[in-house]
Every structure is written in structure tokens, then in C-alpha cells.
Amino acid sequence: MKRRVALFVTCLADQLWPAVGHATVAVLERAGCTVEFDARQTCCAQPAFNSGYQEEAKRVARHFVEVFEGCEAIVAPSGSCTAMVHRFPQLFREEPAWAERAERVAARTHELASFLVRELGLGDLGARFPARLAWHDACHGLRELGLKREPRQLLAHVRGLELVEFAAAESCCGFGGTFSVKFPELSSAMLDSKLASLAEQRVTHLSSLDGSCLMQLAGRLARQGAPVKTVHLAEILAAR
Amino acid sequence: MNLPGPETFAANARAALTDETLRGALRRATDTFAERRGAALAGVPDWEELREQARAVKAHTLARLDHYLEQFTRNAEAAGVHVHWAADAEQACRIVGALARQHGAKRLVKSKSMATEEIHLNAALARDGAEPVETDLGEWIIQLAGETPSHIIVPAIHKTREAIGALFVEKLGIPPSSAPAVLAAHARERLRRHFAEADLGVSGVNFGVAETGTILVLENEGNARMTTTLPRVHVAVMGIEKLVPRFADLEVFLRLLPRSGTGQHLTSYQSLFTGPDGGREGPRELHVVLLDNGRAAMLSDELLRPTLGCIRCGACLNACPVYREIGGHAYGSVYPGPIGAILTPQLSGMERAGTLPFASSLCGACKDVCPVKIDIPTILLELRQRAVEGTRESPAARGGTVERLAWRVWSLCVAGPRRYALAARLARLGERLPFLARLAPPLAAWSTTRERPRLAARPFRATFRRPS
Numbered sequence: 001m002k003r004r005v006a007l008f009v010t011c012l013a014d015q016l017w018p019a020v021g022h023a024t025v026a027v028l029e030r031a032g033c034t035v036e037f038d039a040r041q042t043c044c045a046q047p048a049f050n051s052g053y054q055e056e057a058k059r060v061a062r063h064f065v066e067v068f069e070g071c072e073a074i075v076a077p078s079g080s081c082t083a084m085v086h087r088f089p090q091l092f093r094e095e096p097a098w099a100e101r102a103e104r105v106a107a108r109t110h111e112l113a114s115f116l117v118r119e120l121g122l123g124d125l126g127a128r129f130p131a132r133l134a135w136h137d138a139c140h141g142l143r144e145l146g147l148k149r150e151p152r153q154l155l156a157h158v159r160g161l162e163l164v165e166f167a168a169a170e171s172c173c174g175f176g177g178t179f180s181v182k183f184p185e186l187s188s189a190m191l192d193s194k195l196a197s198l199a200e201q202r203v204t205h206l207s208s209l210d211g212s213c214l215m216q217l218a219g220r221l222a223r224q225g226a227p228v229k230t231v232h233l234a235e236i237l238a239a240r
Numbered sequence: 241m242n243l244p245g246p247e248t249f250a251a252n253a254r255a256a257l258t259d260e261t262l263r264g265a266l267r268r269a270t271d272t273f274a275e276r277r278g279a280a281l282a283g284v285p286d287w288e289e290l291r292e293q294a295r296a297v298k299a300h301t302l303a304r305l306d307h308y309l310e311q312f313t314r315n316a317e318a319a320g321v322h323v324h325w326a327a328d329a330e331q332a333c334r335i336v337g338a339l340a341r342q343h344g345a346k347r348l349v350k351s352k353s354m355a356t357e358e359i360h361l362n363a364a365l366a367r368d369g370a371e372p373v374e375t376d377l378g379e380w381i382i383q384l385a386g387e388t389p390s391h392i393i394v395p396a397i398h399k400t401r402e403a404i405g406a407l408f409v410e411k412l413g414i415p416p417s418s419a420p421a422v423l424a425a426h427a428r429e430r431l432r433r434h435f436a437e438a439d440l441g442v443s444g445v446n447f448g449v450a451e452t453g454t455i456l457v458l459e460n461e462g463n464a465r466m467t468t469t470l471p472r473v474h475v476a477v478m479g480i481e482k483l484v485p486r487f488a489d490l491e492v493f494l495r496l497l498p499r500s501g502t503g504q505h506l507t508s509y510q511s512l513f514t515g516p517d518g519g520r521e522g523p524r525e526l527h528v529v530l531l532d533n534g535r536a537a538m539l540s541d542e543l544l545r546p547t548l549g550c551i552r553c554g555a556c557l558n559a560c561p562v563y564r565e566i567g568g569h570a571y572g573s574v575y576p577g578p579i580g581a582i583l584t585p586q587l588s589g590m591e592r593a594g595t596l597p598f599a600s601s602l603c604g605a606c607k608d609v610c611p612v613k614i615d616i617p618t619i620l621l622e623l624r625q626r627a628v629e630g631t632r633e634s635p636a637a638r639g640g641t642v643e644r645l646a647w648r649v650w651s652l653c654v655a656g657p658r659r660y661a662l663a664a665r666l667a668r669l670g671e672r673l674p675f676l677a678r679l680a681p682p683l684a685a686w687s688t689t690r691e692r693p694r695l696a697a698r699p700f701r702a703t704f705r706r707p708s
Contacts, residue, residue: 015695015699056650056651107263139605172601173334185253
């Protein structure tokens with residue numbers, strides 16, 4: 001039986017990188033799922049939540065819950081947005097009715113790699129992506145969702161792909177949402193430390209499961225004129 | 241010396257980023273400590289269980305701290321300890337100052353202690369005409385330089401050995417050298433004289449045991465052992481959160497703390513004091529100053545209370561990508577790094593330190609390494625919320641008001657599909673008008689160091705087709 005999956009494309013992918021959304025759909029379909037997209041969806045509320053604007057975050061989170069609470073499985077091409085949805089019960093801790101609804105939605109919300117490996121038990125999706133590639137362990141995926149093995153397991157099956165581990169793989173890229181514009185120099189210094197550790201690896205591509213980290217990394221790589229391309233995990237898995 | 245405070249964190253951080261010597265020293269030191277910690281952990285298969293035990297002991301103790309403080313006081317007094325209660329920094333300094341006067345102690349030696357840094361004891365004693373000398377090598381260097389510590393367990397982490405060599409030439413008149421052994425030998429010679437002459441020794445406390453009234457001091461240089469045994473009087477300043485209920489509880493913390501802090505299996509010295517020995521070998525008198533200074537108020541808040549579980553190992557500093565770039569002084573507070581970002585606003589108030597909870601990318605590396613499992617990112621988020629609520633009540637700063645309005649507009653736009661689509665259309669329009677970008681400070685801040693992402697011609701929602 002085909003699994004029905006509701007795609008939460010995330011606001012950033014929706015507006016900045018539709019290709020990541022399309023790739024996610026393609027990968028999920030190849031994994032045997034029926035993908036639905038509810039166009040009422042917007043954002044996970046993280047920007048306001050992380051900035052301390054609780055009421056504003058709740059307003060957006062309530063909308064998320066209303067849109068997705070009827071779905072069996074919700075999949076997002078982002079560890080950070082997924083981790084935010086997992087924090088909804090904490091956000092609504094003083095509103096038990098909403099906390100309960102949020103709990104149900106949170107339990108069904110999965111990051112893409114986690115869904116493919118943990119929920120569907122898949123590894124090989126038949127992808128081909130020739131590259132010498134480094135993997136950035138995006139913080140929220142790594143530390144809040146515990147995703148270390150899962151993306152590597154998927155990448156190991158990609159034809160033509162050589163995965164290169166580098167020392168700062170688990171170091172923060174310095175994005176941190178509004179942190180990146182509140183403290184731009186500090187954010188960039190963190191970014192440069194990360195990229196310095198990558199420089200000697202001579203990779204062609206840098207990938208992650210979070211578009212926001214890739215935006216930060218790509219922004220600096222482009223400014224430096226570095227030849228490294230950034231690519232979302234979904235795009236690699238969708239490539240043939 | 242006028243040091244920058246937490247209010248100017250952003251500017252402090254910018255200044256630190258231009259100091260290449262500082263950043264080189266930080267990178268080497270934090271890397272070394274992180275590596276040593278990793279190696280030390282490899283030999284402890286039950287590390288996660290130990291962390292959980294430590295967390296549970298701390299949570300239990302903090303939930304009944306009044307009971308354990310009474311028990312500690314009773315048992316310590318029964319063992320001959322003079323126990324003092326200090327409600328705040330000023331009172332704590334007054335107690336130590338009075339003890340120094342009472343014993344005619346002009347020359348004091350001190351072993352490393354964050355609690356005494358917190359209450360600025362040295363400055364208070366100096367105002368009284370006393371001469372406190374720091375005897376931990378790093379602290380002594382910092383004292384010679386007239387600076388403040390920039391790391392919880394490695395106070396001079398920001399200094400290279402060349403800088404220390406130059407400092408010794410200037411302050412001690414030694415021949416130029418940057419060889420650690422040579423510099424340490426000079427320090428030892430000076431410090432031995434201070435130990436021999438001191439009338440009173442001041443230490444901190446790593447753990448206090450309620451059931452026995454014992455205090456434990458951990459160190460590596462032997463200076464704390466001498467500080468607490470050579471002078472006639474030993475005064476220990478202990479934050480009230482340092483208690484554990486039972487002597488047996490020390491085992492778990494003794495396994496966690498040295499491994500987390502310096503990557504050692506055990507510190508070189510562990511000194512346990514259960515009352516004075518009446519001057520037979522050690523001091524005639526032992527005083528313990530129990531320091532509140534805002535801690536009791538923190539206890540009443542269940543969300544923030546785990547902050548008090550901190551055992552001051554410094555592991556979160558070494559792991560923090562922010563601390564690793566800028567070091568401790570940029571935080572403008574006694575406690576820097578991730579733990580400082582949650583502790584300082586609670587001790588010094590949001591008005592002074594309200595920026596610190598925002599000085600984090602919320603990467604969570606601190607939480608991963610914390611030996612007592614303090615969920616620092618969650619507490620940072622909670623404090624951010626309270627900082628914002630503070631500006632709601634008194635919107636003093638214009639930036640606060642503008643920011644609040646911006647988030648309100650954002651949330652209204654994003655909480656419904658039509659408004660979201662409209663906002664996205666407006667953003668696309670705005671992107672074609674470069675002068676608008678200059679009006680948006682976040683975009684300008686982004687673009688100083690990074691290329692700006694471009695909105696897609698059409699969003700995903702406009703191009704998605706339902707599968708058949």
C-alpha cells in the first residue's frame with residue numbers, strides 16, 4: 001500500500017529554492033509514497049520563536065497545526081524546521097488543548113532523510129550524482145533529531161558520489177536564523193572557520209539536509225569565488 | 241580598569257574578531273581541550289548514565305536546597321566550621337574582609353574560585369588595605385596583567401606564552417623567555433614566598449556534602465592545597481548550589497568534572513575538609529561563606545533552575561562555536577560562553593545582560609557536552625522570550641519597538657495563506673528595486689560578508705502539480 005505523505009516544503013524552499021521542493025516530491029514518490037501538498041501551508045514559526053517572540057510564533061504554529069493535523073505523515077526537507085515542529089508542545093505548554101494537538105502533529109513530522117531511513121527502511125533510491133562531496137551536519141538535524149548515520153546511509157548508495165569527511169563537519173555554519181544578521185561579523189567568522197577546515201579537501205560539492213545552512217555556506221563561497229557548489233540532499237537523491 | 245560589560249556584546253565581539261593573536265590562542269586551546277575531553281570520555285562506557293545520574297542528583301538537591309543547606313550548616317558547625325551566610329556580593333566581601341581584619345591578616349593567598357570572581361573579592365579586599373595574591377598560575381598571570389579571567393577553568397586562555405613572557409619581563413624583571421618551564425619556575429619562586437608569608441587563605445569550593453559538612457576543592461597545581469593548609473585561617477566561599485546530599489554522590493561528579501574540564505581522569509589534587517584540625521597541621525580556623533547573590537531567586541523558577549546545576553567545568557565554552565571565535569572577555573561578564581549566556585542574565589538582570597541569550601546560533605554543542613545535561617539552548621530560548629517581554633513592558637529602546645512591530649507584521653503575514661502569498665509577491669516586487677534592500681537592515685547586514693540569495697521567479701506552490 002502506498003504511504004500518503006504530506007509535504008511541508010518550508011517557506012524558504014517555497015520562495016527561494018522550488019527545485020528542492022520538486023526534488024523532495026520526486027524522491028518520496030520514488031520511495032513509493034503518494035505526495036500531497038496543501039497550499040495553505042506557510043512557515044514553521046521558528047524565526048519568531050528563536051527571536052523570543054512567543055505570541056507571534058504561536059500564531060504561526062497554530063496555523064501549521066490546523067493545516068497538518070489531519071495528515072498521517074508530514075515530511076520536510078529540513079532538520080531545523082522539523083525540530084521546530086517538535087518544539088510546538090513546549091511552545092504551547094500553558095495551553096493544554098493546543099499542546100495536545102501540537103503533540104500529535106509533532107509526532108508525525110519527519111525530516112526527509114529520517115523518514116526515508118527510519119520510517120521506510122530505505123537506503124538505495126537509485127540516484128546518480130557524480131561529485132566529490134562534503135557533508136555538513138546541520139545542527140538541529142544532528143543534535144535535536146540525532147541524524148548522523150541516516151544521510152550518510154543514503155549518500156553511500158548514490159552512484160558516482162564520493163563522500164569526503166572533514167574535521168569541522170559537525171561545527172555550526174554560523175547561520176542561526178536572525179543570529180546571522182544580528183551579529184553578521186561573528187556569524188561570518190564561524191562560517192569561515194568551518195570553510196577553512198573544508199578548503200584542503202578539494203571537494204566539488206557541499207551538501208546538507210538544511211537549505212538555510214546551505215544559503216549561509218553558499219553566500220560566503222560565492223563571495224570568496226570558491227568553486228564549491230552547494231546542493232540539498234533531496235536534489236542529490238532525485239538526480240539520475 | 242574599565243572593562244566592557246555585556247551591554248556592548250556586539251561591539252566587544254567585533255573587536256575580538258580583529259585580534260588575530262587572541263583568535264589563534266583560542267583556537268589552539270579550545271581544540272586541545274576538546275580533543276583531550278574526547279580521549280578521556282573514550283574510556284568511560286557508562287558516560288551517558290553518569291551524566292544522567294549527575295543531572296538527577298543536582299535536580300533533587302536544588303529542589304530541596306533549603307533542607308540540604310540546613311543539614312550542611314549543622315554538620316559543618318558540628319565539625320568546628322564557622323558557617324556564614326551572604327545574601328549578596330557586598331555582604332560576602334564584608335564577611336571575608338572582617339575575618340581578615342579580625343586576624344590581622346594583611347597578606348592573603350587565594351586559590352582559583354569563580355565565586356570570588358563573581359563577588360569581585362580582590363577589589364573589595366584591596367580597598368580594605370589587604371593584599372590578596374592569586375596563586376593559580378593562570379589567575380596569577382591575569383592578576384599581574386590587571387585583567388579578568390576569560391575562561392572558567394583556563395583564566396589566561398587568551399594569552400600566548402610569548403605574551404606571558406613579556407608580562408613577566410615587565411612585572412617581575414626577569415630575563416626574556418617564552419619557555420613554559422622557565423616562566424613556571426619564576427612563578428613558583430614568587431608564589432612560594434607568598435604562601436610562606438600569608439596569614440589567611442581564601443578558596444572556592446567545588447562540592448559541599450550536606451550529610452557530613454565536608455567541602456571539596458579540586459585543582460592541579462597544588463596551590464589550593466597550600467592556600468588551604470599553610471595560613472592560620474582558611475576561608476572558603478561557596479555558592480549555595482554547590483551542595484550534594486551524600487558523600488557517595490561525589491563519586492559521579494569526580495568522574496565527570498575532570499574529564500569534562502581538562503580531559504583528565506582525575507585532577508592532581510582533591511582536598512577534602514571536614515572542619516579544621518585545630519592548627520595541628522592545617523589552619524586553626526575554617527570558615528565557609530555560603531553565597532546566595534541571586535541564586536535563591538533562580539531556584540523558584542523551575543524552567544531556569546537547571547542553570548544552577550552547573551559544575552563549572554568549562555566544557556561548553558570549548559565546544560561553543562561563538563566562544564571559540566571571540567573568547568570570554570567579549571561577554572563582558574564573569575561567566576562567559578554558553579553557561580555565561582544563561583547564568584549572567586539571571587544573576588545580573590536582563591537590563592544589563594539581556595543581549596547575551598541572543599549571542600548564540602543555538603547549535604546545541606553546549607548541551608551535548610554538558611556533564612550535568614543542562615539544556616542550555618532551551619534556557620537560551622526561554623530567556624530570549626523574557627528579554628522580549630521586558631521590552632514589551634518598557635519599550636525603552638527604539639530598536640525594540642521597531643523589532644516588535646516587524647515580528648507582529650511578519651506573524652500576521654505568515655499565519656494565513658493569502659497574506660503569505662501577498663507578502664511573497666510584494667517581496668518579489670521589492671527585490672527588483674535595489675533601493676528597498678538598503679532600507680532593510682537585515683539584508684544589508686547579510687550582504688556585508690555574503691552573497692544574497694534570490695527569490696525564485698515562481699514559488700514552489702505555483703509550480704507543484706498533484707501526482708495522478
